Amino acid sequence: MSKLRKIEMAKIPLEIKSNIFSRLPVKIIGKCRCVSKEWLGILTDPYFLQLHLERAQKDRQLLFLDQSADHDDEEDNRRQVARFFTTNMEGVMQFRARGLVVGYMYMIPSGHGLVCLVNRGIFCAFNPSMKKIARLPRAQPSTCGGVDAGFGYIQSTNEYKLVHLYNIKNEEPLEYTIKCEIMTLSDGGVVSSNSWKQLENECPVMKFYWMAWEGCNPTEDQLIMSLDLETETFGFIPHPHVTSYVEGNDMFLVELQGQLCLVDTFAYPPVTNVWILKDPVKKIWVKEYTIDLTKLEGFDDELTQIFILGYMNGELIINSQQERLDFYNVGSRFFRRGPNLNLRRDTGICIYTETFFSLKD
Structure with missing residues (x-):
């Protein structure tokens, strides 16, 4: 210069x-x-x-994970190709990466900058902004189906916490105790082999916010179990008065603008209701949006499954398992279709915020 x-x-x-x-x-x-x-x-x-x-x-990014496996069996010993790519909300490509892995890979978002990856029971922290991956110490073994883990960010301390639930077999046949361990990730901190902290209290049921019910016939007395990341204590929140406990309907939890939401999708008539926990202290739920799915381009009431990924600039970001994402304007109640990203039905998708958070083994 x-x-x-x-x-x-x-x-x-x-x-x-x-x-x-x-x-x-x-x-x-x-x-x-x-x-x-x-x-x-x-x-x-x-x-x-x-x-x-x-x-x-204000300009959050999208992370995508495509895998060559046509199933989610992480015990499968065949090698497969895992492809990552990121875009902004308008579909402008940021980067692509690919690599060979053994077994299926799960992606657990934090709602902030880092994403957790799980492959064959091994957890890794991934910073898409820096394109850095750090393998974490092995968690306790578990025979629970799927990946019983959550990943969250505490802004006040600039720390991430990885929460893992695992089971311990009791003396009685088919009886298990659910335990919980937590790992804290600090910016630039070295993760050691003893980084997992075992919580003394047993997990009452299987959440960090988790949907919790007994058997296959839930009732309106269902509860949502929570884990406070700062105090590391469990609590319960009652459901809103939903009526979709029938075959073909679907429910899941999502965070929108820092608030806990329950997304309740009906098969007939095909609508999606979004409930927001407006008052966490008094546990008051409000039905914020009702979305008419018949207005969604390419909607098939038997094949289309709706996932709400987040909220940006007055729009809900929706994955309908098509080649593109859809954006629902909560004011006009109209959909707009995003650019063609050639997504597969099983493409993993999450939203993240760019961060300087550094990872070290």
Whole structure:
């Protein structure tokens, strides 16, 4: 850089420099930090980091995981190809990556910057912004079906917590005790072999927010079990008054704008209701949206399954297991179709926010 250019740069106020840099992706900013001491100071200043986070939260990214396996059997010893790619909300590609793995890979979002990957019972933390993966210490073995884990972020401490539920067989046949262990990830911290913390209290049932019921015939007395990541204590929240406990209907939990929501989809008539826990203390639920699925392009009442991924700029981001994502405007109540991403029905999808959070083994 010429002497004249340096003088001109020096005249630009710090706030303007920070504003310009905050529009760059995390990966590019990492390279800019190596240009000069001045740039390093700007790009590590708390003011800049907060500014970049606020901008990133308004322009969240999408992470996709395609796998060559046509099933989710992680005990299968055949090698398969796992393909990652990320885009912004308009489908502009950010990066692609691929690699060979053995067994099926699960993806657990945190709702923030990191994503947890699980392959053959091994957990890894993944930062899509930095394209970094860190293998975590092995968790307790479990015979529970699927992946009984949750991944969350605590903004006040800038820490992530990985919660794992596992079972211990009791003396009585077919009786098990459900236990819980938690791993805390700190920015730049080294994860050691003893990083799992065993909770003394047993898990009352199988959530971090988890849907909980007994047998195959749930009632309106169903409860949602929660785990407070800061106090590491379990609690219960009653369901809203839903009526979809029949074959063909579906329910799941999702976080929208920092609030717990229950998505309740009916087969007949084909509608999706979104309930929001407006008051967590008094446990008051409000039916915020009712979505007419017949207005969704390509909707098939027997084949289409609806997953709400998140909320951005007045729109619900919807995965209907087609080649594209759909965006539902909560004001106009109309859908718009996103760009063609050639998605498969089993493509794993989650939303994340770009972060400088560093991972170390």
